[in-house]
Every structure is written in structure tokens, then in C-alpha cells.
Amino acid sequence: MNAEQKEQANGRPETDVETNEQEAGATYDAGASAEGAADTEQATGQSEAQEAVYPEVEELKKQAEENHQRFLRAQADFDNFRRRTQKEKEEFAKYASFKLIEQLLPVVDNFDRALAASKGSSDYEALTKGIDMIFRQLEQVLTSEGLQKMEAVGQPFNPEYHQAIMQVESDEYEEGIVVEEVQAGYLLKDKVIRPAMVKVSS
Structure with a gap:
């Protein structure tokens, strides 16, 4: 089959087919170029954004x-x-009584002196004094440390301050x-450290 017959069979000349193929290729190339440019522009924008955020x-x-x-x-x-x-708390607990002991040492010294003096003397009045x-x-x-002796006699019985050991009849008290x-009772500031041991009227 010659060229003329091929053209008649296809219904269009070969030159038209070639032209259409060339136009399609050019359109594809243009689209690809545009897409590539868009990608490049997007990449450039992302790079600039990253540089700004960095x-x-x-x-x-x-x-x-x-x-x-x-x-x-x-x-x-x-x-x-x-x-x-x-550490400070432990030290404080360990030496909490330091001040009191320091104040009691002169009392201990005086007791030592009194005992030493009593061994060589029969002056009981001076010893008692x-x-x-x-x-x-x-x-x-x-007292300087806050210790107070209770005044119990004549007071109404109070189990918070008194320990009754006996009930007795009394004409003097109700x-x-x-x-x-x-036995005397004591308060340390406002806390009972030992109740008074008492007899109560019945």
C-alpha cells in the first residue's frame, strides 16, 4: 500500500498526524515547564519560611x-x-534542754557545797537555812521556764487538774x-504536766 492509499484509508494525511503529535508534545512540555516552575517557586517559598522560622x-x-x-x-x-x-531540727531536739541544764548547774553546785559543809558541822539550823x-x-x-504550781485546796474538783485519791467528810467545804x-500539781505554761493528788469533800 502506497502513501496515497494510506492517507485515504486513515482519512487524513500523515503530515496532519505529525503536526498534531508535535503540538501535543509542545503542550506537554509547556505544562511540565509550568509545573516545574510552580514546584520550584513552592520549594523556594518553603525554604524562605524555614529560614524565617529557624x-x-x-x-x-x-x-x-x-x-x-x-x-x-x-x-x-x-x-x-x-x-x-x-539537721537543725535534729540538733534542736538533741539539745532542747541545754538552757535549762545550764541554769540548774549553779543549783547543783550549791547542793554540793551544802553537803560538804554539813559533814563537818552540827549546826542544823544553818544547814536548813x-x-x-x-x-x-x-x-x-x-518559774523562769514557765513552771507553775497549782493552787488546789479550796478549788472545785476538776479531773483535768486534779487526781482524787480519797473522799472525806468536811464541815468547812461543800x-x-x-x-x-x-502531792502538788504543776503546769508548764498552760499545759498540765502533773495533776495534783488531792482529797475531795463528800
């Missing part, structure tokens, strides 16, 4: 690291403070009144 990210990383370091220092300071406080002075000195020390103190 300093901010670095700054945030720097701030995060600084905050982390500050947190670690604060935690270390707190741990040191807690250990120091615990000396012991009374030492007792007053001891009372002053204890029923339920402390008539005799067998």
Missing part, C-alpha cells in the same frame, strides 16, 4: 535549656535547704471541793 526555633531551644538549668539549680537548692533544716535558799533558787529557775493536797 532563628525563632533556636531562641526557643535556648530559653528551654536556660529554664531547665534554672529548674535544676532550684531543685538542688531546695534539697540542700531540706537537709539543712532536718542553806537548803531553803537552794530550794528558792531552784524554784526561780523553774461537796466536791478539794480539802487537802497530798
